[in-house]
Amino acid sequence: MSAIPSLRIGVDVGGTNTDAVILDLSAGSSRPVLANYKTTTTPDVASGIQEAIRQTLLKANVNKDIIQAVSIGTTSFVNSLIERDASKLERVAVIRLSGPFGKLAPPFVSFPNELRRLLEGPCFFAEGGLQVDGSEISPVNPLQIRSICAEIRRQGIQTVAISGCYSPIDRIILQEELVRDIVRAEIPGIKVCISKEVAHIGLLQRENATILNAALLKFAQTTIAGFTQSARTLDLSCPLFLTSNDGTLLSCEEAAKFPIKTFSSGPTNSMRGANFLANLGDHDRPKETALVMDIGGTTTEVGVLLPTGFPRQASATHELCGVPLNFSMPHVHSVGLGGGSRVRKDHKGTTTIGPDSVGYKIQELGLIFGGDVFTTTDAIVAATQLKSIGNADLVKDIPEDEVRAARQRIRQMLEAAVDGMKTSAQDVPVYLVGGGAILVPDTLKGVSKIHRFPFCEAANAVGAACAQxxxxxxxxxxxxxxxxxxxxxxxxxxxxxxxxxxxxxxxxxxxxxxxxxxxxxxxxxxxxxxxxxxxxxxxxxxxxxxTMEDAAGPSARSWDTTSHVVPARPANIDQEIPATDLAITADDILGYKPQVQQGEWQLSELDIEWIATGCYILGTGGGGNPHGIYLAIRELMRKGSIVRVVDINTLDQDKVVMYGGGIGSPEVASEKLVSGKIGDTARALLRFMNMDNLGAMAAVEIGGGNGMVAMLSGSSSDLNVPIIDGDFMGRAYPTGWQTTVNVYAEDDQATMVLPSLMDSGDGTQMLLTKAKHYKDVDNVLRAACMEMGTSASVVARPLTKPQSERALIRNTVSQSWRIGRAVALANRQGNIDNIGQVLVDALGGPEASRVLFEGKIVHVGRRLHKGHSYGEIEIHALAGIDAISEPENTRTRFKGVMKSESKLPLVHAEATVSVPFKNENLLAEHIVDGQTEVVCGVPDLISVLDAQNGTALGTPEYKYGLRVIVIGITAAPQWTDTARGLELGSLSAFGYDIPYRPLGRYVKPRSVIEEYSS
Structure with a gap:
């Protein structure tokens, strides 16, 4: 008796077409693809799915009773966001459980304005949230939640997102679940999403994902009900699934509750399907890295298919529709170009395409079908006189120059998409899939070969059918x-x-x-x-x-349901959101001039964006991602607050400088966002010391989030003092005693930093007034910080102007600005492939900075010792299709160490680099043929950058497979010119018996104030 074949139906529901395929996944099957069929996506979705499956079953001539499963991939949900379709999206109320934390970075703070205006409902800060050890920041207050519900009900909001600090680890107290129960009890029928079920650690990104998910719930329920009805109508008794972002299967119940988990299912399915079809066409094909270009009716998605047959994943955090997120998604570049994209001319007469599309109405509105809308498909048919689609006679009178301009614009968009996804200047193969494949010419710049496979138009459906x-x-x-x-x-x-x-x-x-x-x-x-x-x-x-409760079931917990409550005041009640987002071009960056008047630099939103990028690069793997601090400062600015930067020389002689920042774990800071007036820590120390002559704030370290914390406390809405253009590390270091203040200290008892004050942000303060040794200050504060939830703010004894001038590493705010500007410009100009040389130029040239290596992370080792994250990454040189070629007249990077005095080869296919770290990167070891050479070590800076966008990677973000660039930066003379500086900041301070060898010559960063002063 023969075995029953493993038959699966895969369906892809696109914006324009619906494809179905039947695969025989039985081992050794001689005919894996039994049949496929394409039909137009219908407004009700269900009838299109029914038709596609029905016709595929007829073509395959199989008994539908032996079908094991139907799996559906759809771009319907993500398309509704890309197109900002208000008919498919709902406003969302947000309840954040974080106690006193996070109020400077409220919900929606990282959304683009256009989407924010569409989705933002009332937002509330509520008691609750957890510490990293699972204890409560504060318990949930049911009366407060009921008061919030009264306002949500009053506004008629139908959907709520609940996010709690550290909710993903909350398996006992279940705060988010309690609030969900209260909301459902107070507002029957309301739709509720809790963040722990949607995404991972990282409060803002998880909350963002929960908001997007919540906004789509109504549309998802309707859409998936249509999918289910289709299966019932066809009398299919097998299970019905949707495919998720990582190419695996979701039940209909789960997909209806979590539509966000399907956002990238289309690109993932297309890549998995392309791999399946490529293997069918050539069983002996070499494993290669290729770009998969999936062209639908509305968008084109370009992804990277690895030799493993799976997509390359996005970085630890990524964006979708301009919103930062942190759940698993393939790295995909999406372009508003599809078979139904509209072709038109702008006011200058330039041909434009999309991003809007006629979608499934192409057979009604497209010119070749008798409609009156000029689409990309019309342009291709007019140029090629293709007979298989529509009626070519209907487009024969379109002027030739218009057709030529449309095709040229299509080519430009495709070539830009390819170039944006490549990490190499070398040509790459492209696997072409999707129903809009006719848009692609036979050759493209940057592409070695374009592959068109049998059944390629059904690749998404194939990928869905073979999902795991x-x-x-x-x-x-x-x-x-x-x-x-x-x-x-x-x-x-x-x-x-x-x-x-x-x-x-x-x-x-x-x-x-x-x-x-x-x-x-x-x-x-x-x-x-x-x-x-x-x-x-x-x-x-x-x-x-x-993982999910029965929505109709009663809650097992009880709370006060009788006390009278009044509607709560939303935190965003007075928020004015601009109608559009300012699009910054390369020309805008080149022409931008900071606002500097009378020696004061008043920061703009663009300034702080660039400073944040630069601070993370100067963090050398540590210091924490400054993005949350940047968002908080930007939000203050949008409410009218002013942040000023000055040179230390302008400070009055009788004024003092106070410095400090966050203490604790950067990972914890990603959940416990910055609390209210952070300047309260400084106020408390000034009161204790009976001082009223504060002249300015300064960063203790420019690297990471602490490089920007002083901007919050010094803003006009808090302490209202300027920020000094400089800091006391010039980078990030793992311990508080590794500062230039200690380099120039007169004793070892920390008299220049004591008293120091630490504030938990939720009601606890600690004052340290005396220590027997300067290292004890850091040890005591960190021990107390653990009891404060592993995240707090700290300030040290104010410095006089002469003390500050001696220890200050000058112009590091300017330096971070220049770094960030260079990264932004490289991205806008499509010059990321040369980001290493771009940054070298921004940092002062080849003496001040060098590209040490470029390659792929192949190993990450981590361990924890005495509270510090120790570890090491191993980076291998890229080879073959992944290798990055260099112009012959440059020696900026590629498979080797960029030190002219290096004893090892500059270019070597077998080269590797090892980067040990203790929170921050400590050294870079270059290894070739068993020979090892330390090419850079602290106090010189070693930064590991994401090769995809030129931004920094923190040590917690190191991950196997990431393409990276390693940059070395020469340290400031405060560290290198004295024995004391080398004692505190060189490799010997970390237990290495390796003498310091300078990377190059220090080049003092040029002051922005000096350059742009009016």
Whole structure:
């Protein structure tokens, strides 16, 4: 008796067309693709799906009773966001559970204005939230939540997003769940999303994802109901799935509650399908990196297919529709170009295409179908007289120059998309898929060969049909009783169990990604991110059963339901949101001049954006991502606050400078966002010292988030004092005693930094007045910081002007601005492939900075010791299709060390670089043929950049497979010109017996104030 074949139906619902395919996934099948069919996507969705499946079943001539599953991939949800379709999106009220934290970076703060105006409902800060150890910042106040509900009900909002500080680790108290229960009880029928079920660690990004998900719930429920109805109408009794962002399967119930998990299912399916079809066409084809170009009716998505057959994943954080997010998605570049895109001329007579599209109405509105809208498909048919689509006679009278201009614009858009996704100047192969493939010419600049496979128009449906089942866990766990490795194995088994519970084959489910990420400055806690995946067994199971409650079921908890409440005042009640977002071009950057008058630089939104980028690069892997601080400053500016930067020379002689910043774990700061008036820490110390002569604030370290914290406290809405253009590290260092203040201290008892004051942000302050040694200050403050939730703010004894002038590393705010400007310009000019040389120029030339290496991270090791995150990354030179070629007349980068005095080869295909770190990167070791050479070490700066966009990677973001550039920057003379500086800041301070060898010659950053002063 022959075995029953493993038949799966895959369906792709695009904006224009719906494709279906039947695959035979039985081992050794001689005919894996049994049939496929394309039809027009219908307004009701269901009838289009029915027609596609019905016709495919007829063509395949198989019994539908033996179909194991139907899996559907759709771009419907993400398209509604890209097109800003108000008919498919709802306004969302947001309740953030964070106690006193996060008020300077409210919900929607990182949304583009256009989308914010469409989605932003009332926002509320409420009691609640967890610390990193799982204890409560404060308990949820049910009366406060009921008061919030009264206002939500009054405004008629139908959807609520709830986000709580550290909610993903909340498995006992269940704060988000309690608030959800209260909201549902107070407002029957309301739709509620809680953030822990949507995304991972990182409050703002997780909250953003929850908001987008919530805005789509109504549309998702309607759409998926249509999918389900289609299956019922066809009498299909098999399970129905949707495909997710990582190419795995979601039940209809889960997809209806989490439409955001399908956002990139189309590109993922197209890449997985392209890999499947490429193998069918050439069983012996070499494994290669290729671009997959999927052209639909509305958009073109370009992704990178790795030799493994899976998409290259986006960086740790990424954007969609301009919104920062942090859940797993493939790295995809989306362009508003599809077969139904509108072609028109702007007011200058220039031909433009999209981003709007006639979509599924192309057969009604397109010229070749008798309509009156000029689309890209019309242009191709007019140029080629293609007979298989529409009626070519209907477009024969379009002027030849208009057709030529449209085709040229299509070519330009496609070539720009290819160039934007390449990390190499070398030509790459392109696998072409999607129904709009006729738009692509046979040759494109930057492409070695364009491959067109059989069934390529159904690649998305093929990818959906062969999708797997996965289980993902992102959690913080106790490692005080078991080793990190032992706990990691437990979490890995949990991920495998989760995948199996969802229907994966127990015999073929494996861990496909596993990371243990220590939390800097903490002990006994570690973050674990694990994903397991396996083939679906055919059992109709779903992770919904174990992660989601019955929405109709009563809550097991009780609260005060009788006390009278009045509607709460939303935090954003007076918020004015601009109608549009300012698009910054390369010309805008080149022509921009900072506002400097009478020796004061008044920062703009553009200034702080660039400063944030530069600060993270100067953080050398540590210091924490400044993005949250940047958003908080920007929000203050939009409410009228002013931030000023001055040179130390302009400070009055009798004034003092106060410096400080955040203390604790940067990872924790990504959840416990900055609290209200951060200047209160400085006020408390000034009161204790009975001082009223504060003249300016300064950063203790320019690297990371602390490079910008002083801008919050010094703003006109807080202390109202200027910020000094400089800092006391010139980078980031892991310990508080590694400052230039200590380099020039007169004793070892920390008399120049004491008294110091630390504030928890939620009601606890600690004053340290005396220490037997300067290292004890950092040890005591960090121990107390652990009890304050592993994140606090601290300020040190104010410095006199002479003290400040001696220790200050000058113009580092200007330096971070120039770095950020250079990165922004490289992105706008499409010059990221040369970002290394761009940054070298911005940092003062080849003596001040050098590109040390470029390659791919192949190993990440991490461990925690005495609260610090120790580890090492290994970077291999890129080779073959991934290698980056260099002009012959430059020696800026490529597979080697950029030191003219280096004893090792500058270019070598087998070269590797090892970068050990202690929160920050410590040194770079170049290894060729067993020979090892330290080419850069602290106090010189070593920054690891994401090659995709030129921005910094922090040590917690290091991940296997990332393409990176390693930059070395010469340290300031405060560290290198004295024995004391080298004692505190060189490799010997970290236990290495390696003498300091300068990378180059220090070049003092040019002052922005000096250059642009009016």
């Amino acid at each position: 089942i996965s289980g993902t866990i992102d959690t913080f766990e106790d490692t005080s009783k078991l080793s990190v490795e032992e706990v990691q194995r437990i979490v890995e088994q949990s991920a495998i169990d989760k995948a199996i519970a969802a229907g994966a084959d127990p015999e073929r489910t494996v861990v496909v990604e596993s990371q243990a990420i220590p939390i800097a400055y903490t002990t006994g806690r570690c973050r674990f991110y694990v994903k397991a995946a396996g083939d679906w067994t055919g059992a109709a199971k779903s992770v919904v059963e174990e």
